Amino acid sequence: MIEVRDLRVDYDEVCAVQDLSFDVPQGEIYGLIGPNGAGKTTTLRAMVGLLEPTYGTIRLNGFDIATHREQAVAHIGFMPDFSPLYEELTVYEFLDIFASAYKLPPATRATEIQRYIDLVELTEKRDTMTAGLSRGMKQRLMLAKTLLPSPAIILLDEPASGLDPHSRILLKNILKQQRADGKTVIISSHILSELAEFCTSIGIMERGHMVTSGRVEDVGARIFSEIRYSIELLGDADKCAELLAADTGVSKLERLENRFTFTFSGDDTAAAALLTQLVTADIQVIKFVREIETLEDIFMQIGAREVA
Amino acid sequence: MSNSLFIDNPILLKHIRARLRKAQLVPFIVVVALLSALFCWMGFAPLNGGSSGYASESTRTTAFSILFGLQCLLLFVLGACQVAGSVATAREGGQLDFHRISPQRPLAIAVGYLLGAPIRELVLFACTLPFMLPFIIMGNPFWLGFGLPVLFLAMLPAAFFWYCFALLLGVMLPKPRNVAVLVAIVIGGAHLLYTIPFMQHFTIIATMQSTISFSYSYHTASMDNDLLRNIMSFFFTIPIPYVILGVIHQLILGAFCLYAAKRKLTNELAYPFSRPVALLFFTVFAALLLGVIINPTMSRYSDSYSYDYSGMALFCLYGLLVIGLILLAICTPARSEIIKGIRHVRKLGRHIIPVWDDRAPNTIFLISITALTALFCAIGIAIIDFLLNRENSISQQILPINVIYATVRHSLKFEQMALGLLVVIGATLFFGAALQYCQLKFRKQGATLFGMLLFLLWILPILIAFVVSIVTNSSSNPGAYILAISPLSSITELLIDATDYLHPAIPVLAIAIPWLSGLFFFIMSMHEARKLTLQPESAPPAAAPAGKP
Secondary structure, three states: OEEEEEEEEEEEOEEEEEEEEEEEEEEEEEEOOOOOOOHHHHHHHHOOOOOOOOEEEEHHHHHHHOOOOOHHHHOEEEEOOOOOOOOOEEEEHHHOOOOOOOOOOOHHHHHHHHHHHHHHOHHHOOOOOOHHHHHHHHHHHHHHHOOOOOOOEEEEEEOOOOHHHHHHHHHHHHHHHHHOOOOOEEEEOOOOOHHHHHEEEEEEEEEEEEEEEEHHHHHHHHHOOOOOEEEEEEEEHHHHHHHHHOOEEEEEEEEEEEEEEHHHHHHOOHHHHHHHHHHHOEEEEEEEEEOOOOHHHHHHHHHHHOOO | HHHHHHHHHHHHHHHHHOOOHHHHHHHHHHHHHHHHHHHHHHHHHHOOOOOOOOOOOOHHHHHHHHHHHHHHHHHHHHHHHHHHHHHHHHHHHHHHHHHOOOOOOOOHHHHHHHHHOOOHHHHOOOHHHHHHHHHHHHHOOOOOHHHHHHHHHHHHHHHHHHHHHHHHHHHHOHHHHHHHHHHHHHHHHHHHOOOOHHHHHHOHHHHHHHHHHHHHHOOOOOOOOHHHHHHHHEEEEEEEEEHHHHHHHHHHHHHHHHHHHHHHHHHHOOOOOOOOHHHHEEEEHHHHHHHHHHOOOOOOOOOOEEHHHHHHHHHHHHHHHHHHHHHHHOOOOHHHHHHHHHHHHOOOOOOOOOOOOOOOOHHHHHHHHHHHHHHHHHHHHHHHHHHHHHHHHHHHOOOEEEEEEEEOOOOOOOHHHHHHHHHHHHHHHHHHHHHHHHHHHHHHHHHHHHHHHHHHHHHHHHHHHHHHHHHHHOOOOHHHHHHHOOHHHHHHHHHHOOOOOOOHHHHHHHHHHHHHHHHHHHHHHHHHHHHHOOOOOOOOOOOOOHHHH
């Protein structure tokens, strides 16, 4: 669906993105993560053809953006990190302009526009001038504009900046629905909590390079060769401590009264066997949890490596 | 195709909605209608001293001219300002990027701005039209019957040219906020300078004057030469109806502006012209310029045509020099662009950027522009010299009318024009080479340092010569030597002053300085470009600071 190969983008003599390669299959929500200045926005702008790369190829839905621009952009919805609206138009008129730009059939145009106005909860603002909208509303209107042509590929640059908690939830739900509809989404952000709940794949950028890229669990597995577990018990915990200490897969065992945390090097079957062993030994286990690494964990781990 | 260009064009739609809201439109209509009514009343007021109890013929013509001036103001100046301002604002605000990445073709975007941005001005223009009816119905001024259709037909291509020009400035200039003001100044300036050959083909004033004169001749039955004189212009001495020649100029140059704007609408960072198109533009522009300036004008003092040979030579040399310099400035890449080009070709396994690529150093382009400048200037001065020497024999062959030439023979000599030509070539070479060298050597400061260099070599000598001429006040003006340093003044100096009276050192100085400095910078810029090409790929520079790419 999206294929980026050896992408390099220079601003004057500063290399903003260097030798970037990654793929995003259809139906993924791909989080492009990185600190400010990592090259996320540059990458997205090059992907939609707003920046001419120094070299490299970008293929969207099978079309090379450099050679088949018109076909490639027909499949893209792009939402930049700010909201450049036409402030002298109403919400409906603004969307109508882009319905025309994306050649939506005139017969269904009004219905489609209304559907997206409702989707982003701007129904009451339909005939309000866009200049009179709050920042969050403008962001939502931009999202509606982005989704209006029903693009196969949706590129969102810092979409949640300026959104209140309710709007963030709305954004999250809309993106999940888009994924369910088979759309491919790339979302860039440096706020990891924004992405944590719905990204299926991630790419972590640092100083113009792609440090790692792939499905979240694969990236996690690559980064963390060992997995942390936590156990909570009722009653005597000494026996449990003995059993855990005796297991060869357990390391870095920590105990806080009747709670244990440890690193386990075995796979899921071995973890299940360990739990069975504890229960069989009459230990009253009330919690046996694998601590799933968050995007923050992954990012911090990679950041530490990069710095090192 | 036509559907997306005109009917369902989103940018046209946007402007229609934004600029034709009742609350904003109605006050403007009221103001324009009141002004138009006032001018209309001026032409037909019963107390205006005319012999029939109504306004006199001249008052009526004046009233009509003012009303026509209002129409021109709305259509050309305000309309073009809106085109430039609208596209510049959308570019600065980021809305234009949305259109760039939509399936809209760049031509559709351009058409949207050309027709949409001035939509309110077009409506206001339409509102003035009913006030022309009394003039038409009454048949006054007398020339209106013939002139009005011609005038209105001539306005369309003129508007096309100015709108395309405004669109180009809107997508090109780095600081878009002032672009509308600049467009107004350029259009106003062009209309003020409408008597200058070539410039007159872009203004409606000259067309109006020609139409009035023709109609006057027609009505007063003073036909023959007068009739042709007023309706005809000359292109390489071939008589062509004035309006048609103007339309040809406007459509051709408007199309080039549209092409350049289209390129910029596709890609913000693209150069307005590719190098081959820049050379084509230069060729076409040179042909139009030479065709128009080699043009007999009617003597004010006798019933004869005469040639202003010095004026023709000056227009030829300066006109071609200026357009060559503009194209060099547009098509000379910055160091960072050349580096990008080198990286790109290296990635493809090559070592040298193709010379016609936008990112190649300007060496071959500079040579081409210099050669074309030399060629067209040489053609120009050869024709001028031909006319100068054989004016009597040529007159009967090329002009279809009875022409009596001025008896005063001009003192302009071929040697003077040839010296001027050498200065033009040197100046073009210097400009292109020095610009590329400064860009390559001094990176971001290159443009500033080049500006400083131009000031020191081209502007400062003129200022110093001016001061010296005032201070010394002697017959042997030392300022003449200083003027020779700058090509801007030395060309005039060589052409206007008789060579016999110039000190031999002055032509030498005038030619040697641009040529030597031009060759120096040419060699140095080639050296810098070569260094850059041979330089191995270094480690990537540090990434941009946080918050910036």
